Amino acid sequence: MKQKYEILKDDDSRRFIIREFAELDKDVMSLLCEETYDRKTLKAAQAAGRDALIRALRTKNLFPPFLYASRIADQVAEMLGARGPANAELVFDDLEFLSRAPDTLEAAVVYETEAPEIDELLDAGLEEEKFEEGEEVQKIDSSLKIEDDEFVDIDDES
Numbered sequence: 001m002k003q004k005y006e007i008l009k010d011d012d013s014r015r016f017i018i019r020e021f022a023e024l025d026k027d028v029m030s031l032l033c034e035e036t037y038d039r040k041t042l043k044a045a046q047a048a049g050r051d052a053l054i055r056a057l058r059t060k061n062l063f064p065p066f067l068y069a070s071r072i073a074d075q076v077a078e079m080l081g082a083r084g085p086a087n088a089e090l091v092f093d094d095l096e097f098l099s100r101a102p103d104t105l106e107a108a109v110v111y112e113t114e115a116p117e118i119d120e121l122l123d124a125g126l127e128e129e130k131f132e133e134g135e136e137v138q139k140i141d142s143s144l145k146i147e148d149d150e151f152v153d154i155d156d157e158s
Contacts (some may be wrong), residue, residue: 001022001023001024001093001094002022002023002029002091002092002093002094003020003021003022003023003064003068003091003092003094004020004021004022004023004029004089004090004091004092005018005019005020005021005064005068005072005089005090005092006018006019006021006087006088006089007072007075007076007079007087007088007089007090008086008087009079009084009085009086009087011086014038014039014040015036015037015038015039016036016037016039016042016076016079017034017035017036017037018034018035018037018057018062018072019031019033019034020032020033020034020062020064033061033062035059035061035062037056037057039080041056042056042057042076042080043080045057046076046077046080050070050073050074050077053073053076053077054066054069054070054073057069057072057073057076067092068090068092071090071092072090075088075090
């Protein structure tokens with residue numbers, strides 16, 4: 001599926017508009033979402049760093065994958081500059097996004113560790129001194145009391 005993001009800079013009202021489109025039918029882009037951002041908010045987020053700008057751009061309705069969000073943030077940062085363009089259009093194809101999956105899988109393999117032996121897992125945390133052979137378990141006083149005569153007999157009624 002192809003997705004398109006239109007980024008519009010409205011200098012009159014000092015805001016940014018991002019529209020998300022998706023190719024739901026062949027060669028037809030449908031509007032999915034439109035978000036409006038205050039220019040001051042985006043400038044403050046940009047000053048805090050790229051990740052802060054990405055967090056500011058992502059909303060409940062507009063939450064692109066990180067790969068897309070990072071490119072959108074780069075474009076917004078360029079547009080926030082004094083000589084940045086007034087409009088931008090970013091087009092993404094999911095095939096590009098999915099082709100990056102093997103990189104992630106290779107990174108995951110690097111972090112694999114050997115599993116401990118099962119005996120080590122079973123012995124972990126046991127204190128053998130407390131449970132010597134022939135030693136009786138002490139009575140534990142608890143606030144939970146069970147009364148033998150309060151059990152309910154269940155009769156099968158057929």
